[in-house]
Amino acid sequence: MNPYQAPLGEMRFLLEHVFNAQATWQGLASLDGMVDMDTALAILEEAAKLNSELVHPINRAGDEEGVGFSDGRVTTPKGYKEAYNAFVEGGWVGLSGDPEYGGMGMPKMLGVLVDEMGYSACNAFNLYGSLTAGAALAINAHGTEELKSTYLPKLYSGEWAGAMDMTEPQAGSDLRHIRTRAEPQEDGSYLITGSKIFITGGDQDLTENVIHLVLAKISGSNTLSLFLVPKIGVDDQGNLTEPNGVSVGSIEHKMGLKGSATCVMNFDSARGWLIGRENKGLACMFTMMNYERLAIGIQGLGSAQAAVQMASDYARERLQGNAVGSTAAADPILVHGDVRRMLLTTRTLTDAGRALAVHTGKQLDLAKFADDDAVKTKAGRYVGLLTPVAKAFLTDRGLDITIMAQQVFGGHGYIRETGIEQLVRDTRIAQIYEGTNGIQAIDFLGRKVTGDNLATVKEFIAEHIEVLSDTCDKANSLRVGFADFVAVATWINDNKLSRPALINSVAVEMLDAFGYLLYGYYHLLMRDAARAADSEFAAAKAAYCDYYFAKLMPRADALLRAAKAGDELLMSLPETCF
Template sequence: MHYKAPVHEMQFLLDNVFQAGDLWQTMPELAEMVDMDTAMAILDEGARITHELVAPLNRSGDEEGVGFANGVVTTPKGYKEAYATFAESGWVGLGGEPEFGGMGMPKMLGVLFDEMCYGASNAFALYSSLTAGAALCIASHGSDELKQRYLPMLYSGQWSGAMDMTEPQAGSDLRHIRTKAVPQEDGSYRVSGTKIFITGGDHDLTENVIHLVLAKLPDAPGGSRGLSLFLVPKFEVADDGSVGGPNGVECGSVEHKMGIKASATCVINFNDAKGYLVGQVNRGLAAMFTMMNYERLSIGIQGLGCAEAGYQMARDYALERKQGQGSGQGLGNGADPIIVHGDVRRMLMQIAAMTEAGRALAVLTGQSLDKQKHLKDAQADDLVGLLVPLAKAFFTDTGLESSVAAQQVFGGHGYVRETGVEQLVRDVRIAQIYEGTNGIQALDLLGRKVLPRDAAMLKTLIAMVEADLAETGAEWADQAQLVRQAFGQLLDAAGEFRSRERMGDAVNAAAVDYLHAMGYATYGYLWLKMVNAAERDQASLDGAFVTRKQAIAKFYFARLFPRFHAHLASARASEQAVMALSVDQF
């Protein structure tokens, strides 16, 4: 695994496309902490540590996997030492609250470091990702006592975090959760139940694992309204912050998976474990969703990281592998490097076009989260609501497609373990499933975000698109018009769904295609935003960089943007095509 973070691309997005330095100066909490020089120093160091420390563990971790014996979970050789170095360098607390030892960096920067981590090793990245998410939830909803006791240890990486929602009978539908929490006289709770598929639920990387557990009080109302959130440490924590004895939290087993084999996916049993309420009684789902917005974006970025890693591997292979005579550029032995062949170029261009636009969407979503947090921006609220499910699902659906395309460049060599590209295909597959399946994301996008309030969220995005496209030069006028028309059609389609007699069936049948149509429209907008920035600032950019951006943008509009029309046509088709069969006909 020879992944190297595309730092130059990342700098271009922050500095030229989104002008992050200027934005951060409008945010008092960030203005004195971060500027472009600071951001670039962080990205450079992040690129170094992911290349030198994390990436070398990717294949060996996959081959060894996690161990489980006598109730003890162990990570692969080298993980514990690498994680200690990673944590000591401050990376777990990159976006954490400075008051409790975090670095307080903006999410615009955080999404780029997330991509580096996933590009280097999906499994390794998950341990710190879940910890950062748990810390965010505690910082947003925990009591002062919980913040003071737990956040410094989570940000430092001495303790890790896990999110415990799923149960055998309760997956996407959390109403069926059975885990119970019984209140105690001292204000704590006793938590009992079983959770499954818990990423990082137990391991040997840290001295404690802090679980955020959805559970029900004995008198809780029915359904999801009866869920509360509890902080439950694996080991008890004394008043002075020291780690004590076991707290009734046990790993029952670890899952044997298709990919991310070095990530411990656990069955966790809570046996009268002592826990503490996070947020309000019966408002646990709302507290958890603070974390989920960031986690869903992070998991989406797993798709980008895998696509970028696959692109680098496939590009290097295509430059080295000699096969066939496609161009008359014989190399003395009658063979050309396969990079000269049109189909290989098509695959590489497709990966690059989708990954670079995806990276821009990640930064845009991070920007919206920063504006929401630091500026209390109502338009940012709309954009966050719309972009998070789009990013999670579209990044991971197309991330798998890109990883498969990278594997295809290798031909038969891509199917064997030695090249390493097959691991990307196995690892990225889970990203479409966990943190809410992509079908659930699509239903959330269309049913809960686009359709309500007369499509107000979509109109906020369209207004931003229109403002940015006004800067498009004459050379790109035709492409800009295509993007405008696409967003207009998305808005029209939303009106059609609201008028359908069986709107519920219509939304369910159309949601995934609608999400993909929006993804291709949004990537078109972002490609124009990128080429506008590249051409505007070409005096300060490398000429080859600018011409490359222009070429990939043209490829995107010629070969990939037409997918928008196919997906929207499918979304608009009658729901009867999906609902016609009776249940017993399947």
């Protein structure tokens, strides 16, 4: 296995030249003075070192060993504890956390790049910190001052971990069916009873406490509320007290992500505290969902980047066949057109994916930190539009990319020792959890695109695509492509009431079409931004842009044609046809 090398040059290029990080940060009062490009680059370098030297080395062994479970106790694989200690000592859990409670307050457009490295280095390990950051976000947004001051410092420091407890056997994508109950107590707390499944990081042996955010119904209500339920009780001074009726029923045996504990959690009159208002649990979850969904998108991106590196290295080392006219005994397989096709496809999708991640992160930062209400509101709408795309498209393409990279390895790609097959297995879940990619697409098309009669998507296109002064064929084709997208989306919007199954039926095709078009936009941006750089870098970016438009962009058109075929072909069929 090759050592993981963070793509620091690419990351810096996006921040500095494509998305103008420095100017963005200077324009935001809460960030100005806290972070500049020098700080950002120092953070990226430190994260690269940590992930290359400490996290990546535990990745393969953790997959072989997996998480253990006996006598109700979860044990993480060898080396996880040491890596976790180094990880929390660096303050990485609180990187984007609220400085008032011990977070570092760093912008998300930087955070996504750190997260990418984490997922490239080890999918399973990185999830533990990611879930904690997500839990902290929800507590910070909706918790009382007392909850915040008690829990946030310990979560940001990584002393305690967080977990999200939503799914139950009968309640997956459809959370209405949750049965976990919450009994109000006289002291204002609640006693939580019920069972949750698929709880990532539900328990582990890395931290002394786990803070569960549990969706439950208050007795007498059929609507969801959100509760903070610590595994071990916490007194007023923040000291641990007694176990709190929270136990692990079992752990799941999964296709991959074997170093990450996926738990069945049992709550037996566990004491919890309301986060936000009663019966508003879903709204509280939604606050953090954009962050969490983006984070899972980054899992796809991180896996893709790792796969691209491995395939690229292998294609240089492996000698089979000859280049045209070569008289060598054998040449590296990199000389073959088909191998280059695979490498360029994976590379151009990954580079554009990173641009999507940073762009979405930038909008999140503007929505959070901007002083101007108009800027803040618009960024919030763009976050809404881009987030389901980032979650679904980054993870769908992430799987495609790991599979294509595996193909570069030939037979060796199927052998566990090589490591590339682990990436395929690990990243597969990212298309499913945190809202399946089908759910993301329905959110995208139903709420974000047609929900406001295309106002946001049209504004986004006007601001990003129509302003391109570029008159090259590619920019022109991009304008045509987005116009086609708007035309089909308009047709859907016009028919959504008379055909109530239409959005559900064509949502994935529409999200994918938008994703491929958006990636074209990012390739144009990167090509143009690179013109100021040295000529080799600029030539590479131009070549990637050419490749992407010629080879991959035609997919957008095929998807729009499929979407335009509508829902009748699916919905008119009797059940016996399935």
